[in-house]
Amino acid sequence: MRRYLETFFQYWRFAVLPILIFPAAAIAGLVLMGGGYKAQANVWVNQSALKQLAYINIGFTPAQNLATNLSQMLGSPMFAGAVMQASPQYAAIAHHSQQWAAQDLHKNVTFTATGPNVVTVTYASNSPRALPVLTALLRQAPIQFAQLTHDPSATGVYRVVDSPAFVAASSKKQELLILGLGLLAGVLLSGLFVSIRTSMDHARVQLEDVGDMTGLPVLAAIPHGLGLHLGEEAV
Amino acid sequence: MAIAEHMEEAEEYSSPLSLPDEAYEVYRHLYGKLQLHPGSRAVVGITSAIRGEGRTTVALGLAATIAQDSAEPVLVVEADIENPQLHELLGGPRRGLVDAVTDGEPLAGVMTPITPNLLVVPAGSHPENVGAFFYRLATSRLPQGDGWWPAVVIVDLPPIMNYGYGPMIAGIADVLLMVTRANVTPTTLVREAVARLEGNRPRGLVLNDHRTYLPSWISRAG
Numbered sequence: 117m118r119r120y121l122e123t124f125f126q127y128w129r130f131a132v133l134p135i136l137i138f139p140a141a142a143i144a145g146l147v148l149m150g151g152g153y154k155a156q157a158n159v160w161v162n163q164s165a166l167k168q169l170a171y172i173n174i175g176f177t178p179a180q181n182l183a184t185n186l187s188q189m190l191g192s193p194m195f196a197g198a199v200m201q202a203s204p205q206y207a208a209i210a211h212h213s214q215q216w217a218a219q220d221l222h223k224n225v226t227f228t229a230t231g232p233n234v235v236t237v238t239y240a241s242n243s244p245r246a247l248p249v250l251t252a253l254l255r256q257a258p259i260q261f262a263q264l265t266h267d268p269s270a271t272g273v274y275r276v277v278d279s280p281a282f283v284a285a286s287s288k289k290q291e292l293l294i295l296g297l298g299l300l301a302g303v304l305l306s307g308l309f310v311s312i313r314t315s316m317d318h319a320r321v322q323l324e325d326v327g328d329m330t331g332l333p334v335l336a337a338i339p340h341g342l343g344l345h346l347g348e349e350a351v
Numbered sequence: 352m353a354i355a356e357h358m359e360e361a362e363e364y365s366s367p368l369s370l371p372d373e374a375y376e377v378y379r380h381l382y383g384k385l386q387l388h389p390g391s392r393a394v395v396g397i398t399s400a401i402r403g404e405g406r407t408t409v410a411l412g413l414a415a416t417i418a419q420d421s422a423e424p425v426l427v428v429e430a431d432i433e434n435p436q437l438h439e440l441l442g443g444p445r446r447g448l449v450d451a452v453t454d455g456e457p458l459a460g461v462m463t464p465i466t467p468n469l470l471v472v473p474a475g476s477h478p479e480n481v482g483a484f485f486y487r488l489a490t491s492r493l494p495q496g497d498g499w500w501p502a503v504v505i506v507d508l509p510p511i512m513n514y515g516y517g518p519m520i521a522g523i524a525d526v527l528l529m530v531t532r533a534n535v536t537p538t539t540l541v542r543e544a545v546a547r548l549e550g551n552r553p554r555g556l557v558l559n560d561h562r563t564y565l566p567s568w569i570s571r572a573g
C-alpha cells in the first residue's frame with residue numbers, strides 16, 4: 117500500500133490527470149450535447165369531440181385515444197406541410213421539404229397520456245426554435261382532424277392547458293450518473309497507471325524490501341541530497 | 352616519523368570536505384551500528400553492486416565523521432582505481448595505492464591529510480594491467496609496513512559486479528558495507544552481488560539517495 121502511495125505522490129501529475137480529465141470530459145460532453153432543446157406542452161381532451169376521430173378504442177382512456185390519433189398524423193407529409201405553413205421558421209429549417217419535416221416530426225415528437233384526459237406533447241430538437249414549431253403543431257392538429265373527418269367540431273378535440281415551454285433535456289439524475297461514470301473511469305485509469313508504475317519500480321531497490329531481499333540488515337539510509345561533489349569542491 | 356609529517360601538513364589544508372549537520376548524524380548512526388571495537392584497527396570496506404551508487408560519498412562521509420568526533424586519525428584508501436575521485440580532493444594527481452603496491456612500499460608513504468584527523472590515499476597512477484594489480488592487492492592486502500597505522504581505515508572498493516576480482520578485493524576489508532542506491536539499482540544486481548560475496552558476507556546495507564514522496568501527514572500515519 118505504501119509503495120502505491122509513494123508512486124502516486126511521486127508521479128502525482130500523471131496520476132491525477134485522468135481523475136481530472138474524465139469528469140471534465142463528461143461535463144464538456146453534457147454541456148456540448150446537452151440533449152439539445154426539448155419543448156413540452158399539455159393538452160386537455162374534449163371527450164365528445166374525440167368520438168369523431170378515426171382510431172378509437174373503447175378500452176382506452178380519452179388521453180390514450182387522442183395520443184394514438186395524433187401519432188398517426190405525424191408521419192403524414194400533408195400535416196408536416198401544414199405545420200411548415202404555420203411556422204415559417206420551421207419551413208426554413210426543413211428547407212421546405214415536407215418529406216424532411218414529416219420524418220423530423222415523426223422522430224422527435226411524442227404524445228404521452230399522462231392522465232386520463234391529459235396528453236403531454238414533447239418535441240426534442242437541437243434548435244431553440246422547438247418552441248414555435250410545437251405551438252404551430254398544436255394549432256394545426258385540430259384543423260387537420262376537422263378536415264379529415266369533415267366535421268368542424270373536431271377542432272375542439274383538445275385545448276392547450278400548459279402552452280409549450282422548454283424543459284430540462286436530460287435529468288439531473290442522468291447527469292450525475294454520467295459524471296460519476298467519468299470519475300470512476302478516471303480513478304480506474306489512475307489506479308492502473310500507479311500499479312503499472314509501481315511494478316516497474318519494484319525492480320529497483322527500495323527501503324521497504326531491500327533488507328528482506330538480500331538477507332542483510334539495512335544499517336543506514338542516506339537521504340537524497342547528501343551526495344559529495346568532489347570535482348566542484350576542489351576548485 | 353610519517354605521522355608527524357602528516358599532522359604538520361594538515362595545518363596547511365583548508366577543509367574541502369564539509370558535510371551538512373544532517374549528514375554527520377546519519378554517519379554517526381551508521382558508525383554506531385558497525386560496533387567496531389576500539390583499538391581493533393579494523394579495515395572497513397565500502398562496496399556496491401555497480402558504479403555510481405555512492406561508495407565514495409559514504410566512504411568519505413563516514414571517515415570525515417569519525418575523524419571529527421574521535422581524536423584518532425582516519426584513513427580513506429581509494430581502491431577503485433579505474434574511476435579515481437579522491438585526487439580531486441588533493442587538487443591533482445598524486446602517487447597513491449597503485450604506486451605503493453606496485454613498488455612494494457608501505458602505504459604511509461602515499462598518505463595525504465585533508466583535515467587534521469583525516470588522511471587519504473588516492474588511487475594514484477593507472478596500472479598497466481588492472482587485473483594483475485587487483486590480484487596483487489587481493490592477495491597481499493593493504494601494505495601496512497612496520498610503521499605507523501591509523502586507527503580506522505576505510506577502503507573505497509571497486510563495484511562487485513564490474514570486476515571478476517571484485518569479491519576477492521572486498522576480502523581486504525574486515526568489515527564490509529554494501530552501498531546501494533534507492534530507486535536506481537536493480538534489485539537483481541544487488542542480490543547477485545551479495546551472492547558473489549559468499550564467504551565474505553557484508554555486515555549490512557547502506558541505502559543511499561533515499562527519498563520519500565509521501566506528504567508528511569501520511570508518513571506520520573505510518
Ligand SMILES: Nc1ncnc2c1ncn2[C@@H]1O[C@H](COP(=O)(O)OP(=O)(O)OP(=O)(O)O)[C@@H](O)[C@H]1O
Nearest residue numbers: 339340341342343344402403404405406407408560
Ligand atoms: N545521497 C545522495 N543524494 C544525492 N546525490 C548523491 C547521493 N549520493 C551520491 N550522490 C551523487 O551521485 C554521484 C555518485 O556518487 P559517488 O561518487 O559517491 O558514487 P560512487 O559509487 O563512488 O560512484 P563511482 O562508481 O563513479 O565511483 C555523485 O555525483 C554524487 O554527488
Ligand SMILES: [Mg+2]
Nearest residue numbers: 406407431436
Ligand atoms: Mg567512487
